[in-house]
Amino acid sequence: MRPASVEDLVEAIAGAAASGRKLEIAGGGTKAQVGAPRDVEWVHMTAFCGVIDYDPAELVLTAGAGTPLAEIEALVASKGQMLAFEPHGAAGSTLGGTVAAGVSGSRRVSRGAVRDHLLGFKAVSGRGESFVGGAKVVKNVTGYDLPKLAAGSWGRLFALTEVTLKVLPRPPEKATLAADGLDPAAAVALMSRALGSQAEVAAAACVDGVTALRLEGFGPSVAARRALLEAMGAARVLSESEAEVFWAGLQQPLPDAPVLWRLSLPASRAAEVVGKGLGPWRMDWGGARVWLACEDAEAVRAAAGAAGGHAMLVRAPGAMRQRVAALHPQPGPVTALEQRVRRAFDPKGVFETGRFLDHSHAD
Amino acid sequence: MLKMPPADGRVLARKAEIARALAAIVADGVIADVDALRVYESDGLTAYRQPPMLAVLPRTTEQVSQILAWCHREGVKVVPRGSGTSLSGGALPLEDAVLLGMARFNQVLEIDYADRVAVVQPGVTNLAVTQAVEEQGFYYAPDPSSQIACSIGGNVAENSGGVHCLKYGLTTNNVLGVEMVLMDGQVVRLGGRALDPAGLDLLGVVVGSEGLLGVVTEVTVRILPRPEMARAVLIGFPSVEQAGQAVADVIAAGIIPAGMEMMDKPAIHAAEAFVGAGYPLDVEALLIVELDGPGAECNHLICEVEAIGRRNGSTTCRVSTSEAERLTFWAGRKAAFPAVGRISPDYYCMDGTIPRRRLPEVLQRMERLSATHGLKVANVFHAGDGNLHPLILYDANKDGELERAEAFGADILRLCVEVGGVLTGEHGVGVEKRDLMPEMFSETDLQHQQRVKCAFDPELLLNPGKVFPVLHRCAELGRMHVHGGKTAFPELPRF
Numbered sequence: 001m002r003p004a005s006v007e008d009l010v011e012a013i014a015g016a017a018a019s020g021r022k023l024e025i026a027g028g029g030t031k032a033q034v035g036a037p038r039d040v041e042w043v044h045m046t047a048f049c050g051v052i053d054y055d056p057a058e059l060v061l062t063a064g065a066g067t068p069l070a071e072i073e074a075l076v077a078s079k080g081q082m083l084a085f086e087p088h089g090a091a092g093s094t095l096g097g098t099v100a101a102g103v104s105g106s107r108r109v110s111r112g113a114v115r116d117h118l119l120g121f122k123a124v125s126g127r128g129e130s131f132v133g134g135a136k137v138v139k140n141v142t143g144y145d146l147p148k149l150a151a152g153s154w155g156r157l158f159a160l161t162e163v164t165l166k167v168l169p170r171p172p173e174k175a176t177l178a179a180d181g182l183d184p185a186a187a188v189a190l191m192s193r194a195l196g197s198q199a200e201v202a203a204a205a206c207v208d209g210v211t212a213l214r215l216e217g218f219g220p221s222v223a224a225r226r227a228l229l230e231a232m233g234a235a236r237v238l239s240e241s242e243a244e245v246f247w248a249g250l251q252q253p254l255p256d257a258p259v260l261w262r263l264s265l266p267a268s269r270a271a272e273v274v275g276k277g278l279g280p281w282r283m284d285w286g287g288a289r290v291w292l293a294c295e296d297a298e299a300v301r302a303a304a305g306a307a308g309g310h311a312m313l314v315r316a317p318g319a320m321r322q323r324v325a326a327l328h329p330q331p332g333p334v335t336a337l338e339q340r341v342r343r344a345f346d347p348k349g350v351f352e353t354g355r356f357l358d359h360s361h362a363d
Numbered sequence: 364m365l366k367m368p369p370a371d372g373r374v375l376a377r378k379a380e381i382a383r384a385l386a387a388i389v390a391d392g393v394i395a396d397v398d399a400l401r402v403y404e405s406d407g408l409t410a411y412r413q414p415p416m417l418a419v420l421p422r423t424t425e426q427v428s429q430i431l432a433w434c435h436r437e438g439v440k441v442v443p444r445g446s447g448t449s450l451s452g453g454a455l456p457l458e459d460a461v462l463l464g465m466a467r468f469n470q471v472l473e474i475d476y477a478d479r480v481a482v483v484q485p486g487v488t489n490l491a492v493t494q495a496v497e498e499q500g501f502y503y504a505p506d507p508s509s510q511i512a513c514s515i516g517g518n519v520a521e522n523s524g525g526v527h528c529l530k531y532g533l534t535t536n537n538v539l540g541v542e543m544v545l546m547d548g549q550v551v552r553l554g555g556r557a558l559d560p561a562g563l564d565l566l567g568v569v570v571g572s573e574g575l576l577g578v579v580t581e582v583t584v585r586i587l588p589r590p591e592m593a594r595a596v597l598i599g600f601p602s603v604e605q606a607g608q609a610v611a612d613v614i615a616a617g618i619i620p621a622g623m624e625m626m627d628k629p630a631i632h633a634a635e636a637f638v639g640a641g642y643p644l645d646v647e648a649l650l651i652v653e654l655d656g657p658g659a660e661c662n663h664l665i666c667e668v669e670a671i672g673r674r675n676g677s678t679t680c681r682v683s684t685s686e687a688e689r690l691t692f693w694a695g696r697k698a699a700f701p702a703v704g705r706i707s708p709d710y711y712c713m714d715g716t717i718p719r720r721r722l723p724e725v726l727q728r729m730e731r732l733s734a735t736h737g738l739k740v741a742n743v744f745h746a747g748d749g750n751l752h753p754l755i756l757y758d759a760n761k762d763g764e765l766e767r768a769e770a771f772g773a774d775i776l777r778l779c780v781e782v783g784g785v786l787t788g789e790h791g792v793g794v795e796k797r798d799l800m801p802e803m804f805s806e807t808d809l810q811h812q813q814r815v816k817c818a819f820d821p822e823l824l825l826n827p828g829k830v831f832p833v834l835h836r837c838a839e840l841g842r843m844h845v846h847g848g849k850t851a852f853p854e855l856p857r858f
Contacts, residue, residue, distance in 0.1 A: 017843065055718070055720065056614075056615065057611040057614050057615050057719070057720065058718050058719060058720060058749075059614060060718070080617060102559065104559075108558065109558070112532065112536055113558065113559065115564055115567055116532065116535075116536050125811060127843060129807050129811070130807070131805070131807050131808045131811045132804070132805075132808050133808075133811070133812075135716075135784075135785045135803075136718070136783060137716045137717065137718060137748075137749055137783070137784050137785055137788075138529070138716075138748045138749065139524065139528065139529075139533070139716050139745070139748040139749065139750045139788040139789065140716055140785040140787070140788060141521065141522045141524075141533070141571050141787050141788065141789055141790070141791055141792075142785045142786045142787050142792060142796075142800075142803055143792065143800065143803075143804060143809075143812050143830065144568055144571070144572055144812045144815055144816075145522065145535060145567055145568055145570065145571045145572075146568065146811070146812065146815075147567075148535070148564045148566075148567020148568050148570075149563060149564060149565075149567065149568050149815075151564060151567075152559070152560065152563070152564055153563060153564075156563075157563075168619065169614070169616075169617030169618070169619060170617070171617075172617065189477075192477045192478070192479075195479065196476060196477075196479055196501075196588050197588055198500075198588055198589075198590060198591040198657060200590075200656060200657070217656075217660060218617075218660055218663055218664070220659040220660065220662075220663045221656060221657050221659050221660030221663065223659065224657045224658065224659035224660070225657055264557040264558060264559040264561070265557055266478050266555070266556035266557060267477070267478050268475070268477040268478045285558060288557060288558045289558070289559075308555055308556055308557065309555075309556075309557040310557065310561035312561075327561060327562055328561045328562075330561050330562055331551075331552070333545075333549050333550070333551045334551050334552070334553065334562075334565070335562075337545070337551060337565060337818065337819070338562050338563050338565065340817075340818035340819075341563060341565065341568075341815060341818045342563075343818070344811075344814035344815055344817060344818045344841075345811065345814070347841060347843055348843065
């Protein structure tokens with residue numbers, strides 16, 4: 001279905017709750033292959049489209065959750081601004097989908113994730129009620145910070161209809177410097193040293209033996225900071241097109257791998273994890289994010305868990321997704337708490353479609 | 364004055380028994396003496412005073428778990444407390460509740476420079492985190508004005524900010540993980556050293572939950588390399604409008620200063636008389652803009668900001684030429700509250716945030732409210748992020764002045780919400796703004812928040828009487844009203 005208004009959406013969700021039906025919220029539907037194969041009724045949010053308020057001087061943008069991400073990115077770029085968490089997605093990705101899936105790019109290591117830039121939202125909960133969370137100003141501590149729960153919720157709590165994001169000035173200059181041929185441990189060490197230095201590194205990643213550090217900012221500042229990185233051994237300057245290819249590659253890492261994992265780790269443990277030889281990998285966020293192609297789910301989860309992190313299965317054949325939960329299992333008390341929070345927003349389990357292979361928690 | 368939930372006589376009658384049970388958990392950490400309990404009778408919101416029934420000072424997570432489990436089993440309310448510096452009454456005790464003081468959790472447990480994190484106990488002060496890492500060139504970014512006293516656990520509860528949060532974020536943007544005890548005694552770990560959560564971002568909702576969801580017993584924070592240089596510039600303007608436009612122009616030029624503060628004339632005069640920071644006295648508004656980063660960047664941006672000031676008609680402009688001078692520029696701003704305290708017997712600090720473009724209008728209407736309520740107001744303002752701190756001057760010894768100050772404050776916050784802002788930018792709702800929550804949120808909005816409370820503490824035993832104006836029972840909140848609109852729940856107590 002394709003609700004045309006909040007009222008339609010309220011009716012659809014309340015109706016599903018009353019009759020025990022399941023609904024899956026879809027923005028552009030570009031991440032439908034994440035999670036177990038499932039036969040569900042889709043709620044397409046594309047009608048909730050368009051910019052509602054954008055005043056660049058306030059650093060705040062409010063738009064319908066179904067607004068294409070590309071449209072928002074073009075708009076803020078035209079005003080010399082950006083979404084600093086560096087979202088990305090396939091053609092058709094929406095703002096709401098980007099928020100719900102918690103999509104943050106390479107700059108996350110320096111400027112924070114979606115959750116750090118989501119100021120407020122409007123949504124319809126699994127109770128079939130429209131409500132707001134957060135607000136439309138950059139600094140707010142009034143009530144619980146529900147926007148944090150929205151980011152990365154994968155549509156399991158409520159259907160976002162409107163989101164308010166913090167926007168930031170787009171840096172006028174950037175430069176990428178690289179060191180070649182480092183082993184994983186040396187790459188992580190260089191990235192850690194650079195991120196812990198006064199060079200204010202915006203992004204740090206390692207792909208196929210190239211350890212790259214990105215600087216952003218005003219011209220005189222970027223020039224001064226380049227010298228710091230060169231002194232650390234990142235001396236090769238990537239051309240603009242080389243840099244573009246490098247960083248874009250991290251938005252669609254290992255495109256040919258049939259099974260792809262996204263690991264979130266303490267950066268200092270990344271070399272140990274990729275050193276297990278489980279498969280081809282890419283490191284981002286100074287090592288705190290690792291993309292890993294490996295068909296052995298148990299081995300990946302064990303390695304990530306042992307390193308104090310976790311692994312999300314983001315791509316796999318249907319049979320594997322039917323067997324392996326997309327999200328990393330958590331300790332019992334945390335899982336129980338998470339289920340109680342889900343029940344708070346969705347008591348009848350309307351949004352519990354089996355996508356994440358979790359047990360029913362509904363009333 | 365706001366009302367707190369009525370005390371439960373049955374619990375009060377069991378005081379001696381409860382004290383014995385707690386002493387069995389923490390032998391040397393139970394305070395039952397009425398005089399000794401006076402220490403805890405208020406926090407930073409000093410107009411409200413209420414000694415707790417008992418105080419208990421645990422040392423270990425295990426003890427916190429046992430205390431909460433016992434209180435949960437016995438239906439005894441608990442009010443957690445860090446350093447007690449909350450400006451909104453977040454740590455205000457209740458007559459029939461146990462005060463859980465976390466001051467003994469005062470150790471820095473681990474510092475990891477490779478991953479740039481520090482693991483600390485919640486009673487460690489905010490400034491002590493920076494002090495623990497500054498020799499290696501690092502610091503902890505959120506810097507609330509109370510940073511020499513306020514604790515990290517309290518910062519987590521309140522999602523504390525500071526003058527640098529436009530660029531570096533609030534507590535929530537700088538905390539990676541916590542160990543937390545739920546009201547039933549269960550110990551959970553949320554987040555950790557990885558950047559993203561494995562599932563729902565429960566840590567995100569715990570930060571800023573004002574002690575209503577759990578008691579934090581360990582905190583992992585992000586530490587940052589100290590910028591190579593910081594410089595500040597003082598710019599005076601003949602009108603608030605011009606200063607406000609200069610702020611907007613700085614942002615429009617793509618500059619996010621480390622700090623950007625504004626003071627109005629009454630605040631400038633009070634601060635200058637107290638500190639002698641060299642503030643110009645013949646201006647209507649003063650901006651302090653701090654730039655930090657590499658030297659080349661600082662020097663470049665200082666020139667840009669000076670030029671923006673000139674274009675907006677600044678009448679004075681001074682750039683700090685040494686670290687000592689930069690600190691002097693800040694000394695006046697940081698002492699603004701006590702400075703105002705010198706010119707008035709009492710002051711009441713408000714904390715709304717507004718869209719910055721509405722500033723001139725808000726200040727004009729605040730002046731009219733000042734006349735209506737017959738009380739003066741001085742304004743300091745985190746200009747970069749639109750967070751206002753109007754200081755209402757009153758004398759608590761004069762009959763009715765506190766009530767007038769509270770009424771004036773409530774009008775200011777209503778005004779903030781009316782122009783698209785919020786009730787609190789960094790001080791929290793606590794007791795103070797509890798009954799104003801319906802100005803900003805509908806009943807449905809608030810119920811969605813309260814059900815999160817129910818997921819963590821279904822018996823509503825942890826820090827009751829704070830944040831939410833109406834005490835709904837969780838069973839009632841959980842019911843589905845499929846055809847329901849807004850249900851008034853007339854039988855429920857409204858304090």
